[in-house]
Amino acid sequence: MSAPIPIHSESHNTSRLIDLTLRACELAKSASGKAADAMASGNLELLATIDQDERELDRIDHEMDDAAVFAITESTVREARELLTCMKFVIDLERIGDLLSSFAGRATAVFPRIAQEDREDFVRMATVLEQMIDNARRAFLERDINRALGILKSDAVIDRLRNLIFIRHVEQHDSATPGSIQVLFMAQALERAGDHAKNLGEEVCHYVSGRTVRHLARENDKCYEQLFIDWIRDKHKLRR
Numbered sequence: 001m002s003a004p005i006p007i008h009s010e011s012h013n014t015s016r017l018i019d020l021t022l023r024a025c026e027l028a029k030s031a032s033g034k035a036a037d038a039m040a041s042g043n044l045e046l047l048a049t050i051d052q053d054e055r056e057l058d059r060i061d062h063e064m065d066d067a068a069v070f071a072i073t074e075s076t077v078r079e080a081r082e083l084l085t086c087m088k089f090v091i092d093l094e095r096i097g098d099l100l101s102s103f104a105g106r107a108t109a110v111f112p113r114i115a116q117e118d119r120e121d122f123v124r125m126a127t128v129l130e131q132m133i134d135n136a137r138r139a140f141l142e143r144d145i146n147r148a149l150g151i152l153k154s155d156a157v158i159d160r161l162r163n164l165i166f167i168r169h170v171e172q173h174d175s176a177t178p179g180s181i182q183v184l185f186m187a188q189a190l191e192r193a194g195d196h197a198k199n200l201g202e203e204v205c206h207y208v209s210g211r212t213v214r215h216l217a218r219e220n221d222k223c224y225e226q227l228f229i230d231w232i233r234d235k236h237k238l239r240r
Contacts (some may be wrong), residue, residue: 013071014079017064021086024060024093025137027053029130031100032193036126038104039119044111047104057090057097064090085207089140092196092203096133099196103189106182113179118165125161125190128154129197136200143208151201158194162187 031053038046064087072083107114107122114122132154139147165187169180 013067013074014083017067017071017083017086020060020064021089021093022137022141024057024090025133025140027057027060028093028096028100029133029137031097032126032130032133035100035103035107035190036123036130038107039122039126042111044108047108050100050104054097054101057094061090061094081207085140085203088203089136089200092199093133096129096193096196099189099193103186103193106186106189110179110182114183117168118183121161121165122186122190125158125187125194128157128161129190129193132194132197133200136197136204139201139204140207143204145205145208148201148204148208151204152198155194155198155201158191162191 031050034046034050034053038044068083068087072080132151135147135151135154138144139151166184169184
């Protein structure tokens with residue numbers, strides 16, 4: 001496979017929207033890191049600052065909506081692809097911000113009642129989410145499919161941790177606590193945020209290759225990353 005090609009844009013408007021997308025990645029990554037740090041340290045002031053990141057993500061989302069139409073009309077085909085990727089990125093990142101804000105609100109309300117085991121799993125989930133968002137940003141910048149595929153694998157880690165929390169609070173009734181329902185909502189919020197981060201990885205794959213990972217999955221029962229790797233290998237053989 002050829003070396004990753006960094007993003008380059010000649011249009012000022014396109015460059016501005018790419019910058020907004022990268023800024024949105026940083027905000028969502030920051031919010032994820034704050035969630036992890038708050039669960040690990042008990043510093044609830046960190047949770048309060050997540051709302052600031054969420055509001056800035058909302059602002060970026062609105063600015064992207066207002067500016068993208070004009071930028072696309074002035075762009076080349078290559079730049080239009082970049083812009084569409086940016087728009088999809090910001091939509092998912094804004095949703096991640098909403099979910100982390102919801103997580104923070106519930107965590108603030110019930111933190112003293114959250115068991116240590118649950119806190120540790122929340123730290124792991126939020127840390128993996130933070131890494132997924134950072135990898136999405138870098139994969140987008142460098143057009144790195146391998147890094148994007150790693151994001152798809154990381155989502156499974158978040159899913160497993162969510163399942164562990166659900167087992168403790170739903171199937172093991174003896175260990176249920178008065179705050180269980182809030183813990184379950186918090187776990188679900190992080191799991192859904194992971195789904196949106198996974199969307200970022202899929203979008204990078206589509207942006208770089210022109211082929212949608214989800215469409216490949218419908219053609220075979222293999223996992224997403226294996227299907228995409230197989231497709232890349234086949235494409236490389238045809239070029240020889």
